[in-house]
Amino acid sequence: MASSDVKLIGAWASPFVMRPRIALNLKSVPYEFLQETFGSKSELLLKSNPVHKKIPVLLHADKPVCESNIIVEYIDDTWSSSGPSLLPSDPYDRAMARFWAAYIDEKWFVVLRSFLKAGGEEEKKSVIAQLEEGNAFLEKAFIDCSKGKPFFNGDNIGYLDIALGCFLAWLRVTELAASHKILDEAKTPSLSKWAENFCNDPAVKPVMPETAKLAEFAKKIFPRPEA
Amino acid sequence: MTEKEESVKLLGFWASPFSRRVEMALKLKGVPYEYLEEDLPNKTPLLLELNPLHKKVPVLVHNDKILLESHLILEYIDQIWKKNPILPQDPYEKAMARFWAKFIDEQILTLGFRSLVKAEKGREVAIEETREMLMFLEKEVTGKDFFGGKTIGFLDMIAGSMIPFCLARLWEGMGIDMIPGEKFPELNRWIKTLEEVEAVRGCIPPRDKQIERMTKIAETIRSA
Numbered sequence: 363m364a365s366s367d368v369k370l371i372g373a374w375a376s377p378f379v380m381r382p383r384i385a386l387n388l389k390s391v392p393y394e395f396l397q398e399t400f401g402s403k404s405e406l407l408l409k410s411n412p413v414h415k416k417i418p419v420l421l422h423a424d425k426p427v428c429e430s431n432i433i434v435e436y437i438d439d440t441w442s443s444s445g446p447s448l449l450p451s452d453p454y455d456r457a458m459a460r461f462w463a464a465y466i467d468e469k470w471f472v473v474l475r476s477f478l479k480a481g482g483e484e485e486k487k488s489v490i491a492q493l494e495e496g497n498a499f500l501e502k503a504f505i506d507c508s509k510g511k512p513f514f515n516g517d518n519i520g521y522l523d524i525a526l527g528c529f530l531a532w533l534r535v536t537e538l539a540a541s542h543k544i545l546d547e548a549k550t551p552s553l554s555k556w557a558e559n560f561c562n563d564p565a566v567k568p569v570m571p572e573t574a575k576l577a578e579f580a581k582k583i584f585p586r587p588e589a
Numbered sequence: 590m591t592e593k594e595e596s597v598k599l600l601g602f603w604a605s606p607f608s609r610r611v612e613m614a615l616k617l618k619g620v621p622y623e624y625l626e627e628d629l630p631n632k633t634p635l636l637l638e639l640n641p642l643h644k645k646v647p648v649l650v651h652n653d654k655i656l657l658e659s660h661l662i663l664e665y666i667d668q669i670w671k672k673n674p675i676l677p678q679d680p681y682e683k684a685m686a687r688f689w690a691k692f693i694d695e696q697i698l699t700l701g702f703r704s705l706v707k708a709e710k711g712r713e714v715a716i717e718e719t720r721e722m723l724m725f726l727e728k729e730v731t732g733k734d735f736f737g738g739k740t741i742g743f744l745d746m747i748a749g750s751m752i753p754f755c756l757a758r759l760w761e762g763m764g765i766d767m768i769p770g771e772k773f774p775e776l777n778r779w780i781k782t783l784e785e786v787e788a789v790r791g792c793i794p795p796r797d798k799q800i801e802r803m804t805k806i807a808e809t810i811r812s813a
Contacts, residue, residue: 413692413725425681432687439680453668454654457661464658465642499642 368393369421371407373400375579377471377528378430379418380569384524385434385448387565389441400583431463434521446518455507459514462503463525470496471529477536478584486540493544500526501550508552512559519563527560534573535580597622600636600648602629604802606750607659608647609792613746614663617788618670660690663743675743689729689736690747696722701756701767706807716765723752723768723776731775734782741786745779753780754793759803 368386370393372379386393398404398417410419410426420427420436427436438448449456473496477489507514507522514522537544547554560566599615599622601608615622627636627646639648639655649656651669656662667675677683700722705715726748730736736744760767770777783789 413696422681427681427684427688429688429691432684432691435687436680436684439683453665454651454656456668457656457665460661460664461658464661 367423369396370394371396371398371404371410371419371421372417373398375400375571375576376417377532380528381430381524382418382420382433382437383569384519384528384565385437387569388448388519389437389445391437391441391444431460431467431521431525434524438521446515446520448515448520448524450515450520458503458507459520459522462500462507462514463522465499466526466529470500470526474529474533474536478539478580490540490542490544494546494549497545497550497553501553504552504556508556513556519560519565523556523560527557527566530557530561531571531573531576532580535577538573538577539580595621596650596652598625598650599623600625600627600633600639600646600650602627602646604755604794604799605629605646606755607645609754609794610659610746610750611647611649611662611666612792613741613750613788614666614675616791617675617741618666618672620666620670660687660694660747663746667743673740675737675741675746677737677742686736686742686744689726689744692722692725693744693748693751697726697756698751701752702759703810705759705763705765706810716767719767720772723773726752727773727776730779735779741783741789745783746789749780749783749789750792752776753783755799755803758794758796758799759807762800762804763807 368391370379370382370386372383372395374397383395396404396406398407403415407417407419408415410421411417411428414428416428418428418430418433420433422436422440427433434448449459470493473489473492477486477493480486480489504514508516511517513519514526519527533545545554545557561570597615597620599608599611601612601624603626612624625633625635627633629646632644636646636648637644639650640657643657645657647657647659647662649662649665651665656665664676677686697719700715701719705712705719708715733739735741736748757767768776784793
């Protein structure tokens with residue numbers, strides 16, 4: 363298939379955009395990356411995702427697929443013979459992977475995002491406590507799902523690794539802002555090791571933003587009053 | 590061929606669109622199951638034990654496996670019991686079914702329930718915003734018997750349990766004709782067709798009881 367057949371509308375700083383990029387890399391699918399300008403939405407984006415007007419949007423032979431986790435599953439289904447499977451084959455393990463991915467988006471990430479918007483010290487402390495509680499759940503989920511292997515998906519990175527791993531750069535930015543290690547090797551040793559392995563994976567490295575660059579960007583979109 | 594020793598239990602609630610849609614799938618596929626009704630808001634020790642993280646219905650217990658979240662349960666059921674498949678085979682169609690399912694339980698539910706009841710920008714605006722979202726579904730079902738095509742599928746169960754058999758009762762209670770026939774001919778046609786499906790008929794909450802319940806919940810939201 364020609365690379366012009368697959369396009370992805372996105373932005374470098376978005377963790378949701380990272381998801382399909384990692385999936386396409388894992389499947390060795392070449393694609394054209396169409397970078398949106400921060401603060402405005404292109405005609406193509408508005409036309410391709412009229413319901414939500416959000417990135418990422420995958421365009422495969424001009425047919426749009428929206429919602430990052432749905433795009434990752436689509437990539438897995440479409441290029442099923444290329445590269446390892448992104449989801450477990452067992453129906454129960456599949457359901458668990460999707461369950462944790464939904465928990466990450468609906469609970470864990472909502473809390474993470476609230477830190478950079480948080481006001482006083484009390485609020486920030488509460489957010490960190492909630493995140494650490496979430497991490498404890500994810501530590502157990504990792505042990506259950508990975509069954510002794512390096513990733514949630516086993517030997518290779520998969521859907522759930524991608525669902526959580528895409529937030530690691532933003533997590534580091536939050537840790538800098540909080541001057542506190544939220545993902546702690548002492549408290550969540552397996553998850554911490556996993557994070558290291560994830561970030562070093564060749565499918566992830568090219569699309570994971572540098573912490574410093576992301577921290578600068580964060581200052582722009584979450585302006586903080588001068589202390 | 591020998592029949593495996595299977596045990597299927599479903600924890601549900603009569604008024605919950607989330608557990609009703611699971612019942613539709615089990616009935617469609619002819620899966621025998623034991624139904625355990627929760628007396629919400631009182632939660633049984635069994636529910637709290639099986640779903641400690643979210644404490645919600647539905648919960649499906651298949652042999653020793655515990656399944657949560659209605660969309661995930663439907664996909665699981667489809668993979669285990671192959672009769673009458675409910676998800677499309679084509680990857681693109683599958684992605685679209687999942688997309689619209691998420692849209693219904695998020696956008697339609699928020700706008701058509703909470704936002705409508707609170708009507709912060711006024712009732713007429715809330716109605717228009719809900720109708721705008723429903724128009725996407727009107728387009729999706731145009732020219733098809735069901736969202737799933739010729740036969741009822743995943744998206745029909747999600748949309749059916751949520752819209753005509755749940756949200757529409759709230760709208761009725763509020764005196765709102767949200768999906769009039771002249772604006773939404775396809776959705777209205779789809780509702781009539783859906784109501785005739787045997788697997789669906791037994792999963793429709795009693796109309797008056799549901800109107801009463803939805804109206805009561807609306808009052809709670811308004812006074813919060």
